[in-house]
Every structure is written in structure tokens, then in C-alpha cells.
Amino acid sequence: MSNRDPRRNCGPEKTTPIYVLKSPYPENNQFLQEDGKRNDKRSPLEIRKVYFGVSNISQAKGSSYVELGRTKVVCGVYGPKEIPPSNVFKSSGQVMCEVKVAPFSSFVRRSPVPDRQVKELSMQVKEALEAAIILDEYPKAQIDVFLTVVEDRGGVLGACVTAASLALCDADITMYDIVVGASTAWYNGQIYLDPSIEEEEYIATAAERQALCKGDGEVATASNGCLTVALMPLYANGQVATMVMSGSMTASQLQDGLDAALETCRKIYAIIKQVLLNRVKESDESSKAEQSE
């Protein structure tokens, strides 16, 4: 019942990843270490190191490279290009967004054929960008946004949205504001900013584990969940473009986590503005140097 893709080298029919024999996570995996720090030595409200670069793809109109800890995303923007006249006329532009995840990006090798999760990711990024781009400026046109996730170690939706906005800025597409993505997690009612993939997976199975520990039919009541939010910090005093949340918690816990994530978005926004300003200065200087030659 294997889907043999005739266009790719498929290799043998069935292969077993080594993680069946040995989990990539440490044994006796706890969410927090004894000193209260997380497994990657961060404090609960500390985000991973970030890196932003623009104009890294020579062939694209605009491009960007985002690193959130070890999560790496590359984005290329092409267009705006005219939609063929056979399609229904639309007075505002359209965004086509496609996310591709490299097969080696996660612990277990992913099939190169996009699965539902990747398609959902593409749709979520597209919707975030549609809120931000001034589409009325591009009638009958289509803007293509392509993302490649080179490594997925958590927070991939936030990284994709941020990378897409940066690349759109690099491509001189008019937008209301830059959309910045960030994620938060709750574990046992505590908020943790910018969860890594190990933490996200730990929380996803937390409810099950807690129910097993309690035993005798008692329902686990601790709050666990994950949230990703994409924010436009300066447009109309801050507008949320996308929000995806899973888990269960009280409304006030949700509000606290959301506020923490929005604060993270604002901090990242400040860094991004600086990156874009530096890029403009650089290209200004290089064009002046060319003119004087």
C-alpha cells in the first residue's frame, strides 16, 4: 500500500527510523530540570536566539532567512504577476502561499510529498499575509510567497509568518505593517515562551500522561497548551493577523499567555525594523558607490 512516487528515487518499500529503537529525547524526560530551568537551559520567559537576513535568494524579487533557535526558514517572494485573463476578474490582488518542508527537517524523515499538516501551515501563513498586504494596490495580480523549512525545532508557524513578511518587505510589496509571529506554551498552568519542538511534543502528550498518573478515573485538571499568534504591532495600535491555539486552560491563563506572546512579537518587531533599515542603508551605499564609479 505504499505510494511509490514515480518521479522520485523512493528506495526500498519500507524503512524503519532509528528512533523506534532509541527515542531522540533523553530518558526520564522531564519538562523542567531541577534548577527550574528548561531542558535547553532557558528560563521560562526567555526566547531562543534569533537571526534575520534578507535578500539571500539571488533569483527572487524579495527573500529572507529566519532562525528561531534551531528552526530555520527561507522565504522567496515572486511577483506581483498578472493573472491570466481567463480567470474571474478580481479587483484586489491574490496571494499564493506554499510551504515546503525539507525531508531532513525533523527527527524522523518526512516524505517529500506534502501532507495535510504542511498544507494547513501554508493556508495559515497565507491568511496571515492576506491581512497584512494592501491587496487593493494589486488588481488582477498574484503575489507568490514560497517558504522552505530547512529545520523544524519548534515555533515553525511563527517563523514562517515572520520570514514571509520580511521577504515581502524586501520585494517592495506595500503592506499595512510587518506581521511578526511568536509562540507560547502552558504546562501545569505556567507560561513558557517560545517552546522548542521537544516541549511542544511533551505538552501534546501531557494530558494523557497526567491522566495515567492520576489513575482511577480522575480527570486531569492542569492547564496545558500551545499558542501561536501573528501580530501587526503598529497598525491601528496592534492587530492580530492569525492565532492558533490548542490545549485547555482557564480564560485568564489564556489572556496572560496571549499578552506574553504579543509582547514577544513587539520585541522581535524592533529587531526586524533594524535589520530592514540596515539593508536599505547597505543597498543605498552600494548604489551610490556604483554611480560614482
Place this chain on the structure above:
Amino acid sequence: MNTSQVSIGNTTVVCGVKAEMCRPSLENPTKGFIVPNVELYSCCSPNFKAGPPGEKAISTSQFLSNLLDNNEVVNYEDLCIVPNKWVWCLYCDVVCLDFDGNLVDASLLSVLAALLHLSLPLVSMNPDTGSLTLSAQHIQKLAIKNRPVSTTFGIYSSEIQLLDPSASDESECGGEVVVVLLENGDVCCTNKTGRRQVSGERIRQFITTAQRRLPVLQRTLQEALDQHAMNST
């Protein structure tokens, strides 16, 4: 898991090697598999449309597969865990981040670099139960027999050929000659594609030029491996 990144000019590719275990084929019960695949997403260039892999990706994947199949690079018997029962299958996925021509050279270098610093854990099988245990402490580097390096020439006309063509060069050229050399300068493989013609004398000149370019690429590769070894200790 192992990755390598190669940039030739603007062309940037990343290769990731994932090792998985599988049953060997009946014809070759002691040989493992190496499965190279080149992915050209629409992200890297406006020439590639969304959807299943196009001609360029398929032909580059097939080229890498042919090169690795002829037993010159890796001894497939080294990939055997338990004869007739379990072997390693190395998936080498090459993802192009920026396409500016000459995909073949960059892809081959990246697959080679990733395989060169690949270490496989020791897997042993209990002969009574057939169950496997993995020992992450005992890791063994994969033995690479040869380091083939390719050089690509774009054929614009019978008088003009371009070494290491960029994307704009490739769009003008009507053909391509790829020369693959081993470390000692021996020719491992040549490939001529496209509609333009080229004389035999010209191909001999290509081989000579490729032999001159060979030490530069090998040195760069070795420096990168040494740097990586230094950083990881």
C-alpha cells in the same frame, strides 16, 4: 542526521542524510541502499513551478543515483547490519535554497560532504528474539572510498563553451557536458546532454580543465570538514 551546505557562487544547496533501517533485497542480501533525491522548490527560482518534481530535479537525482550506484564512493557491504535481515538505507535529500545554475556540481559536493562526516550507530540483533538494540555510544564513521567531484560546462556553440554556468548562462546554452573526476584525476563519469554539438577534441580539453579545477574543490571540501571536526571537539 547530518547536513551539509554548499554554495557555488549564488547557487546554494543543503543536503541532509537520514539513516533508516530496512530489509535488504533478495538479490543483494548484504548490501544497503543510498537514495539521493534533489528537490527544486519554487522558492529557489522562478523557473520551477509548484507541484511534483520537474525534469531538472529528476535528471539530477538520477545522475547522483547512477554515480553512487557504481560502488565507487561507498562500499554497500559497509551498510549491512545483519546479513539477510537488516541493512542501512541512507536517504540523501538535497534541497536547493537558491538556484543560479550548475546544480549538478553543488549537489554532488553536498552529498559527498554529508556522507563524509556521517557516523552510524552500532546496531546489534539478538539472534534468539530477532530484536534490535542500538548503542549510541559506539558510532562508526562511514568509509568513503573515493571523492568524485564534477565540473560542468555549458555549450553555447561549437566555439564557445562556459565553465560553471550561471542561470542566465544556462538559459542561453543549448547543451551541457558534465565531467566527474576522482581524486587522482581519473575520469569517473562523463555526461553530455542537450542539442548542441561539441567536438571530441573539445571534450578532451574539458577533462584537462576539470583536472585543473579539481584540487581547488578538494581543498575547500577538506578545509570545511576539518573546520567541522575542530568545532565539534
